[in-house]
Amino acid sequence: MNRLPSLITGITLAFAASWLGVVAYSYVELGRLEPYVDENTGEVSPPPLPGLATAGQRVYAANGCVTCHSQQVRPETTDVEKQLGPRPTVARDYLRENPAALGKLRIGPDLTNVGLRITDANELHRRLYEPATVTPGSNMPSYRYLYEMRKISGQSSGQAVQGLTGPHAPPPGYEVVPTEEARALVVYLLSLKRNYTLPEAEPLQSP
Amino acid sequence: MSALAAKPHSVAPAVSDASVRLPVLLFFGAAVFWLVNGALLAFLSAWKLVDPGFLDGISWLTYGRLQPAAENALIYGWASQAGIGAGLWFLARLGRTALAGHRLLVTAAVFWNLGVVVGLCGIVAGWSTGIERMEFPGFASAILLVAYACIGLWTFVLLRDRSSSGLYVSQWYLLAAFLWFPWFFATAQILLVHHPVQGSAQAPIAAWFGSNLIWLWLAPLALAGAYYVIPQEQGRTIRAYPWSLLAFWGVAVLGGWSGPQVYLLGPVPAWMVSAGVAASILLIIPVTLIGINTFGTIRGPVQGPVIAFVGVGLACMMGAVAQNVLAPAITLVTQFSDYVTGQNVLVVLGFITMTLFGLLYFIVPRLTGEAFRPGATGWHFWLVTCGMATSFLSLTVGGLIQGFALYDPGVTFMTSVELAWPFRLMSAVGCLAFFAGSLYFALSFVNLLLRKADVLPPAKKKGATV
Amino acid sequence: MINDPTPQKREEADLVALHEPLLREPNVPRDGTEVLSPWLLVVFLAVTFLGAGYLFWNSGGFQANVFNPGRVSWQGAGPEGAAAGPDPMVIGKKVFNQTCAVCHQGDGQGVAGQFPPLAESEWVLSEGWHGDNHLVRIVLHGLQGTVTVKGQQYNNAMAPWGKTLKDEQIAAVLTYVRNEWGNKAPPIPTEFVAKIREETKDRTDPWTQKELEAIGKELVSEAVAAPATEDGAPQGDAAPAEAAPASETAAPAPQPEAAPAPQQ
Numbered sequence: 016m017n018r019l020p021s022l023i024t025g026i027t028l029a030f031a032a033s034w035l036g037v038v039a040y041s042y043v044e045l046g047r048l049e050p051y052v053d054e055n056t057g058e059v060s061p062p063p064l065p066g067l068a069t070a071g072q073r074v075y076a077a078n079g080c081v082t083c084h085s086q087q088v089r090p091e092t093t094d095v096e097k098q099l100g101p102r103p104t105v106a107r108d109y110l111r112e113n114p115a116a117l118g119k120l121r122i123g124p125d126l127t128n129v130g131l132r133i134t135d136a137n138e139l140h141r142r143l144y145e146p147a148t149v150t151p152g153s154n155m156p157s158y159r160y161l162y163e164m165r166k167i168s169g170q171s172s173g174q175a176v177q178g179l180t181g182p183h184a185p186p187p188g189y190e191v192v193p194t195e196e197a198r199a200l201v202v203y204l205l206s207l208k209r210n211y212t213l214p215e216a217e218p219l220q221s222p
Numbered sequence: 223m224s225a226l227a228a229k230p231h232s233v234a235p236a237v238s239d240a241s242v243r244l245p246v247l248l249f250f251g252a253a254v255f256w257l258v259n260g261a262l263l264a265f266l267s268a269w270k271l272v273d274p275g276f277l278d279g280i281s282w283l284t285y286g287r288l289q290p291a292a293e294n295a296l297i298y299g300w301a302s303q304a305g306i307g308a309g310l311w312f313l314a315r316l317g318r319t320a321l322a323g324h325r326l327l328v329t330a331a332v333f334w335n336l337g338v339v340v341g342l343c344g345i346v347a348g349w350s351t352g353i354e355r356m357e358f359p360g361f362a363s364a365i366l367l368v369a370y371a372c373i374g375l376w377t378f379v380l381l382r383d384r385s386s387s388g389l390y391v392s393q394w395y396l397l398a399a400f401l402w403f404p405w406f407f408a409t410a411q412i413l414l415v416h417h418p419v420q421g422s423a424q425a426p427i428a429a430w431f432g433s434n435l436i437w438l439w440l441a442p443l444a445l446a447g448a449y450y451v452i453p454q455e456q457g458r459t460i461r462a463y464p465w466s467l468l469a470f471w472g473v474a475v476l477g478g479w480s481g482p483q484v485y486l487l488g489p490v491p492a493w494m495v496s497a498g499v500a501a502s503i504l505l506i507i508p509v510t511l512i513g514i515n516t517f518g519t520i521r522g523p524v525q526g527p528v529i530a531f532v533g534v535g536l537a538c539m540m541g542a543v544a545q546n547v548l549a550p551a552i553t554l555v556t557q558f559s560d561y562v563t564g565q566n567v568l569v570v571l572g573f574i575t576m577t578l579f580g581l582l583y584f585i586v587p588r589l590t591g592e593a594f595r596p597g598a599t600g601w602h603f604w605l606v607t608c609g610m611a612t613s614f615l616s617l618t619v620g621g622l623i624q625g626f627a628l629y630d631p632g633v634t635f636m637t638s639v640e641l642a643w644p645f646r647l648m649s650a651v652g653c654l655a656f657f658a659g660s661l662y663f664a665l666s667f668v669n670l671l672l673r674k675a676d677v678l679p680p681a682k683k684k685g686a687t688v
Numbered sequence: 689m690i691n692d693p694t695p696q697k698r699e700e701a702d703l704v705a706l707h708e709p710l711l712r713e714p715n716v717p718r719d720g721t722e723v724l725s726p727w728l729l730v731v732f733l734a735v736t737f738l739g740a741g742y743l744f745w746n747s748g749g750f751q752a753n754v755f756n757p758g759r760v761s762w763q764g765a766g767p768e769g770a771a772a773g774p775d776p777m778v779i780g781k782k783v784f785n786q787t788c789a790v791c792h793q794g795d796g797q798g799v800a801g802q803f804p805p806l807a808e809s810e811w812v813l814s815e816g817w818h819g820d821n822h823l824v825r826i827v828l829h830g831l832q833g834t835v836t837v838k839g840q841q842y843n844n845a846m847a848p849w850g851k852t853l854k855d856e857q858i859a860a861v862l863t864y865v866r867n868e869w870g871n872k873a874p875p876i877p878t879e880f881v882a883k884i885r886e887e888t889k890d891r892t893d894p895w896t897q898k899e900l901e902a903i904g905k906e907l908v909s910e911a912v913a914a915p916a917t918e919d920g921a922p923q924g925d926a927a928p929a930e931a932a933p934a935s936e937t938a939a940p941a942p943q944p945e946a947a948p949a950p951q952q
Binding site for chain 2: 746
């Protein structure tokens with residue numbers, strides 16, 4: 016007797032269960048979630064991303080930021096207490112993320128709400144350019160390759176990163192200017208704020 | 223050929239060996255090449271965590287690109303290819319059948335490796351998708367799928383043309399793995415890379431893919447091999463054979479569900495995460511049965527590297543499942559810590575890689591008629607085993623300490639980094655030992671092939687005419 | 689032990705043929721049958737119950753919008769659910785800035801001689817003859833003619849907002865102006881606005897101070913505590929409005945609108 020057809024059927028069915036239950040379900044129930052619009056204020060949550068932030072997501076993915084930085088605030092843990100965010104995250108928070116960089120490790124700090132903690136673009140540029148000079152002992156790699164060291168000719172560029180110290184700080188007469196990629200990445204990081212309410216999320220905790 | 227006329231489909235082992243020799247050796251050779259590269263990349267990325275100034279500031283060597291490159295090289299370059307090669311050989315041997323031609327498979331092997339090269343270059347060049355274990359840019363994954371189509375086709379032909387009507391449990395696992403892989407790989411690629419679904423739905427799909435890659439692809443390939451080599455080496459039948467088939471169905475049904483567990487308390491619907499935990503708990507049943515059947519068949523003195531490697535691999539599998547079961551109880555501490563990396567080491571370097579080493583030690587001498595140099599296997603075994611164990615144990619212990627620091631609201635984040643440092647150093651040393659062992663294995667593998675090189679073409683012709 | 693890499697010379701066993709009979713006669717006692725021992729079955733049953741139990745207790749009702757199995761739903765479930773609703777002060781401020789600030793100014797001081805102030809206004813705080821019901825009526829239908837606020841006379845027209853703003857928005861903006869710029873007065877619940885809207889649904893013209901003074905004073909606390917009391921004389925223009933719909937809407941405790949929770 017040939018048991019191959021029935022075996023293939025069984026193998027297919029076993030797999031189809033999780034395919035339907037996890038993938039198709041997520042596609043239908045979560046993939047079609049819409050932003051929450053507050054009827055009274057007209058406020059859209061999560062707010063639309065600035066155009067450059069979408070490019071910044073690609074930079075975030077391409078450089079593997081997600082290998083060290085998570086983007087999840089969990090309930091029933093000390094995450095909120097440790098001020099990783101004003102409330103735990105829910106699926107709708109990632110509506111505008113592509114890819115959704117939830118991450119599995121905290122080799123570096125959680126970035127779910129980095130835009131709430133750091134609001135100054137120059138500060139982020141400093142941390143990306145030479146992390147160890149801003150946070151002593153940090154094991155974050157330097158992203159110098161996203162910046163250009165330029166000789167100042169005449170007027171200093173308005174975009175130059177200010178306040179750099181350490182071995183890779185620009186020598187006198189030079190300045191460090193972020194590339195388009197670095198600027199996009201910083202705009203994306205600044206946009207990471209989950210300080211809005213959603214009906215399915217826990218209420219905001221004031222810090 | 224006239225000798226076989228009475229039983230047209232059944233061929234002697236030498237004939238089936240000869241028909242698959244070139245593609246299988248090609249897959250194995252490429253796999254070993256990627257093993258060495260992947261292990262080197264894994265060591266370099268582990269070292270970068272210890273000394274961030276090491277090779278710093280170079281875009282294509284940054285940690286966030288090196289680490290995924292290492293992981294993908296090990297999974298798609300090494301483990302998948304070693305598993306495919308072994309699977310083809312087992313299917314030919316078990317079915318007592320021969321491949322009609324190997325040209326398509328050789329082409330597939332070339333294309334698969336092209337896909338891996340393009341994918342790895344894509345990652346280090348900055349086109350990573352940023353999704354774990356799917357970092358290859360979309361076009362590289364497409365090449366892999368095209369290559370896979372040819373491989374999958376031949377595995378099915380080998381199964382269909384088998385001479386005996388019965389099916390051994392290894393054939394079940396292989397058939398299932400070769401059916402599942404294109405399905406989940408294509409699904410995840412389309413929904414996450416080519417036509418990405420909204421970010422809110424990506425996490426469960428990515429988690430599903432991640433666990434499928436282990437439980438519905440690499441694990442079945444490794445287990446199929448274990449079920450083949452253990453009875454052959456020990457000269458007995460499987461201890462409680464019907465239970466091995468029950469265990470197969472357990473893995474088949476539960477494997478796909480266990481993924482979302484990684485997002486415990488995360489932004490994934492609670493029921494899905496809980497189903498993942500439940501699946502992981504239930505996986506105890508098939509894995510216990512597999513353990514009883516494999517170790518129960520091994521019992522007694524162990525001879526040769528095959529059983530030693532497969533035994534370590536299967537022990538790691540049981541350890542990994544035990545860890546998954548423990549996960550919900552200790553997740554508050556272990557989640558997001560190096561403990562998670564340790565689990566990954568135990569599964570990829572322990573379970574999958576160790577078992578595949580055993581399969582290679584079994585198959586390659588039979589395929590080439592040439593033995594590995596005596597003495598070579600001992601160094602290989604102890605270096606990779608100790609390297610893997612060192613890395614796993616230090617990450618697990620360090621991860622627990624780091625995890626407590628991450629959990630404690632009174633402790634700063636930098637403290638957790640400082641606490642983890644010595645354990646990351648130990649882990650990097652373990653990775654170095656693993657790399658050394660892999661290199662040693664690669665050298666003895668190349669040595670074996672070189673000794674064989676002048677004999678290979680005649681042997682192939684001889685095999686075809688037997 | 690592992691330094692013996694010589695390939696075995698003996699012929700490979702046909703595993704298919706060897707294992708096939710084991711399936712056909714599973715009950716024949718043979719090597720290894722002891723693994724079918726009952727204790728293993730008990731362990732497996734326990735594992736199954738553990739897994740099923742875990743899923744059952746942590747399923748979050750199998751809903752796609754429940755992320756913390758410890759708390760089944762945040763929507764209107766207990767005090768947390770209510771707290772999760774929108775904050776009227778936040779909404780009220782938005783509505784105020786969009787709608788009212790043009791005349792009454794962002795600081796609520798109005799413009800002398802033209803637009804009366806809201807800060808410390810007896811109209812807003814419902815002092816003297818002024819009631820919460822008057823306040824709602826003004827926002828719904830507007831105000832015209834001479835009015836006296838904080839001893840000053842104003843003669844201007846306020847536009848009706850009943851068609852533009854929803855009950856929630858009116859409630860929120862009134863709650864806001866009653867608790868900003870040093871003002872302190874109880875919030876206006878949405879139900880109260882709905883009640884007044886129903887009572888005055890036939891009204892089209894703006895109110896005058898005279899008309900309002902003729903309507904009895906009504907406060908939110910009274911309206912909610914005793915919805916059936918009819919101390920306020922029935923008004924000619926609001927005659928069809930009965931206590932029935934009013935009590936129906938005003939009866940529930942004032943809580944922000946919570947989306948229906950289809951849980952459990």
